[in-house]
Amino acid sequence: MTTKQGTSQDAAVDELYAEAEQWHVNTGGExxxxxxxxxxxxxxxxxxxxxxxxxxxxxxxxxxxxxxxxxxxxxxxxxxxxxxxxxxxxxxxxxxxxxxxxxxxxxxxxxxxxxxxxxxxxxxxxxxxxxxxxxxxxxxxxxxxxxxxxxxxxxxxxxxxxxxxxxxxxxxxxxxxxxxxxxxxxxxxxxxxxxxxxxxxxxxxxxxxxxxxxxxxxxxxxxxxxxxxxxxxxxxLDRNTVVPTYDESRGEPRGRLKKGGAAQQRSTGDCIDCSQCVAVCPTGVDIRLGQQEGCITCGLCIDACDAVMDKIGRPRGLVRYASLDEIEGRPVKPLLKRTRVWVYGGILTAALIGILYGLSSLSTIDLKVLHERAPLYVQLSDGSIQNKYTLKLLNKSNDDLAVTISVDSAVPIELVGADKPVQARHGEVVPATVFVKIKRRDLNAESLPLTFHAEATLADGSQVSSERESAFFGPRR
Structure with a gap:
C-alpha cells in the first residue's frame, strides 16, 4: 500500500526528472x-x-x-x-x-x-x-x-x-x-x-x-x-582547500528513483541524477565531475542538493564544502599546521603594519633637506664655514601655509635665508634655499649633526611641525 508520504515523494521526484531533461552543460553557445x-x-x-x-x-x-x-x-x-x-x-x-x-x-x-x-x-x-x-x-x-x-x-x-x-x-x-x-x-x-x-x-x-x-x-x-x-x-588549491565537493562514495552509482516510496526503493547511491546541481549553477558546470575551471565556489549546488535530499528522505551533505583529503577519508591537517597559512599570514601582517605605520606617521607638512655637494662647504672671508641646503616643503593641508624654518645644533650656528616664512601652497612642494654658517673655532669635528624644523599655524589655530636631520661639513682638522 502506498503511503501519503511516498506519494508526495514520487510527485516531487517526477517533477525533478521532468526539469532535469531540460538541463545540459553550456559551452557558451547559449x-x-x-x-x-x-x-x-x-x-x-x-x-x-x-x-x-x-x-x-x-x-x-x-x-x-x-x-x-x-x-x-x-x-x-x-x-x-x-x-x-x-x-x-x-x-x-x-x-x-x-x-x-x-x-x-x-x-x-x-x-x-x-x-x-x-x-x-x-x-x-x-x-x-x-x-x-x-x-x-x-x-x-x-x-x-x-x-x-x-x-x-x-x-x-x-x-x-x-x-x-x-x-x-x-x-x-x-x-x-x-x-x-x-x-x-x-x-x-x-x-x-x-x-x-x-x-x-x-x-x-x-x-x-x-x-x-x-x-x-x-x-x-x-x-x-x-x-x-x-x-x-x-x-x-591543495588537498586541504575547502570547496563545493560531490561525495562520490556516497552518491555513486547514480540511479533514478523508483516510484512507490523513495526511501524504500533505493538500490543505488544517493544521487538520483536529477541535475538540480547543474540547474542552479550560474556557470553551468556539473559539480559531480569534480573541480572545474567554471566553478566559482558559490555553494548554490549545495542548497539544491540538500533540498532534493530532504524531498527523498536522505541525509544532507551529498554535495558539501569539503577538502579532497576529507572526501577521500584522509586526516585533515589543522589550519595552524599549514605552512602556506603561516607564510601568507606573515606577509599580510607585515603589509598591514606598514600601512598603519604610514597612516599614523602622516604629518600636515613634510620637510626634506638636500645638502649641496658641489662644493661640500665654502670658507668665507671671516673664516666661517658655510654649507648650502635646499629644503623641500610639502604642504598636505587644504590651506596655504606660512612655514617658519629653523635649525638646531650642538654648537652656535647662523641660519641665512630663512628670515621670512616660506609660503607653501596646499598640495604642492615648495623649494627653499638656505645657508648655515659656523665659526671655525666652533667647528670641533669634520661633520656635525643638524636638525631642521618647519613650523606653521593652521586656519583653526593649531600648530603643525616637521623636522629632518642633516649634517654640516667642514675641512679636515
Missing part, C-alpha cells in the same frame, strides 16, 4: 538561465553581495564638512576621512595592493574561488541582473522559450523593460565610480547641466556599456574567457 532556489548559501551570498552598497553610498558620506573618501586626482590629494594622502605617500598604496593580493591568495588557498562566488563585482552584478530577468520574464523554462521565439513586437515589449533597468543599473555603476573621484555633490551639479569635463562623461558611458554587456550578456563567459583568476586558481 545563455544560461540558472534556476534560483532558496537556501543557506543563497542567503549568505546576498549578505556578502550587500557589501557593494558601500560602492554606491560611500561617496555621500561626509566628514568634517567634505566628502569622507575622495580621490581628488586633479589636485593630487586623496582624502580618507581625516587623513590626506598625497602622491609622495603612495608607497602605502603598494602595501595596500600587496595586502589585498595576498588576502585573495589566502582565501583561495583555504576556500577556493570564494571571492568569485560571493564578492566579485561580476558575479554580484550578474546575480542582480538575472534576478531582475526572472521577475520580469519568468522562470528559466519561460525565459528559454522566449529566447527561441521569433523577434517581434510582443517579444520586444517583454524584453525592453529588463534591458532598460540593466542600462540604468549600468549608469548608476558608472556614476557612482566617478563620484569617488569627482565628488558626489559636484557631480550631481555638473553632470546633468553639461558642465562636467569629457573624461567624466566618457567614464560614465564606459562603465554603463561595460556593466550592461558583461553582467547582462556575457555573464559566466566573462569568468571563463576574460578573467585571468580562473586560469591561475588551479595552482593555488
Amino acid at each position: 545563455t544560461i538561465h540558472a534556476k534560483r532556489m532558496p537556501g543557506k548559501w543563497r542567503r549568505i551570498k546576498w549578505v556578502a553581495a550587500s557589501v557593494w552598497l558601500i560602492y554606491f553610498l560611500g561617496p555621500y558620506l561626509r566628514w568634517d564638512g567634505r566628502q569622507a573618501v575622495l580621490f581628488d586626482i586633479p589636485n593630487r590629494q586623496y582624502h580618507l576621512f581625516g587623513v590626506t594622502v598625497l602622491p609622495q605617500d603612495f608607497w602605502m598604496l603598494s602595501l595596500l595592493l600587496l595586502f589585498f593580493a595576498i588576502l585573495l591568495a589566502v582565501a583561495t588557498a583555504l576556500a577556493g574561488r570564494v571571492y568569485c562566488g560571493y564578492f566579485c563585482f561580476q558575479t554580484v552584478w550578474t546575480d542582480v541582473f538575472t534576478w531582475i530577468e526572472e521577475k520580469l520574464e519568468g522562470n528559466p523554462s519561460q525565459r528559454r522559450r522566449l529566447d527561441k521565439e521569433p523577434f517581434g513586437l510582443q517579444k520586444l515589449l517583454r524584453k525592453a523593460p529588463k534591458h532598460g533597468i540593466w542600462v540604468f543599473i549600468g549608469f548608476l555603476t558608472g556614476f557612482s565610480f566617478v563620484a569617488w573621484f569627482y565628488g558626489a555633490g559636484n557631480l550631481w551639479r555638473d553632470f546633468f547641466i553639461g558642465q562636467a569635463n569629457v573624461t567624466v562623461y566618457a567614464s560614465v558611458a564606459l562603465f554603463t556599456v561595460g556593466t550592461y554587456v558583461l553582467a547582462g550578456w556575457l555573464r559566466e563567459q566573462t569568468c571563463f574567457w576574460l578573467c585571468p583568476y580562473a586560469r591561475i586558481q588551479g595552482v593555488m
Whole structure:
C-alpha cells in the first residue's frame, strides 16, 4: 500500500526528472538561465553581495564638512576621512595592493574561488541582473522559450523593460565610480547641466556599456574567457582547500528513483541524477565531475542538493564544502599546521603594519633637506664655514601655509635665508634655499649633526611641525 508520504515523494521526484531533461552543460553557445532556489548559501551570498552598497553610498558620506573618501586626482590629494594622502605617500598604496593580493591568495588557498562566488563585482552584478530577468520574464523554462521565439513586437515589449533597468543599473555603476573621484555633490551639479569635463562623461558611458554587456550578456563567459583568476586558481588549491565537493562514495552509482516510496526503493547511491546541481549553477558546470575551471565556489549546488535530499528522505551533505583529503577519508591537517597559512599570514601582517605605520606617521607638512655637494662647504672671508641646503616643503593641508624654518645644533650656528616664512601652497612642494654658517673655532669635528624644523599655524589655530636631520661639513682638522 502506498503511503501519503511516498506519494508526495514520487510527485516531487517526477517533477525533478521532468526539469532535469531540460538541463545540459553550456559551452557558451547559449545563455544560461540558472534556476534560483532558496537556501543557506543563497542567503549568505546576498549578505556578502550587500557589501557593494558601500560602492554606491560611500561617496555621500561626509566628514568634517567634505566628502569622507575622495580621490581628488586633479589636485593630487586623496582624502580618507581625516587623513590626506598625497602622491609622495603612495608607497602605502603598494602595501595596500600587496595586502589585498595576498588576502585573495589566502582565501583561495583555504576556500577556493570564494571571492568569485560571493564578492566579485561580476558575479554580484550578474546575480542582480538575472534576478531582475526572472521577475520580469519568468522562470528559466519561460525565459528559454522566449529566447527561441521569433523577434517581434510582443517579444520586444517583454524584453525592453529588463534591458532598460540593466542600462540604468549600468549608469548608476558608472556614476557612482566617478563620484569617488569627482565628488558626489559636484557631480550631481555638473553632470546633468553639461558642465562636467569629457573624461567624466566618457567614464560614465564606459562603465554603463561595460556593466550592461558583461553582467547582462556575457555573464559566466566573462569568468571563463576574460578573467585571468580562473586560469591561475588551479595552482593555488591543495588537498586541504575547502570547496563545493560531490561525495562520490556516497552518491555513486547514480540511479533514478523508483516510484512507490523513495526511501524504500533505493538500490543505488544517493544521487538520483536529477541535475538540480547543474540547474542552479550560474556557470553551468556539473559539480559531480569534480573541480572545474567554471566553478566559482558559490555553494548554490549545495542548497539544491540538500533540498532534493530532504524531498527523498536522505541525509544532507551529498554535495558539501569539503577538502579532497576529507572526501577521500584522509586526516585533515589543522589550519595552524599549514605552512602556506603561516607564510601568507606573515606577509599580510607585515603589509598591514606598514600601512598603519604610514597612516599614523602622516604629518600636515613634510620637510626634506638636500645638502649641496658641489662644493661640500665654502670658507668665507671671516673664516666661517658655510654649507648650502635646499629644503623641500610639502604642504598636505587644504590651506596655504606660512612655514617658519629653523635649525638646531650642538654648537652656535647662523641660519641665512630663512628670515621670512616660506609660503607653501596646499598640495604642492615648495623649494627653499638656505645657508648655515659656523665659526671655525666652533667647528670641533669634520661633520656635525643638524636638525631642521618647519613650523606653521593652521586656519583653526593649531600648530603643525616637521623636522629632518642633516649634517654640516667642514675641512679636515
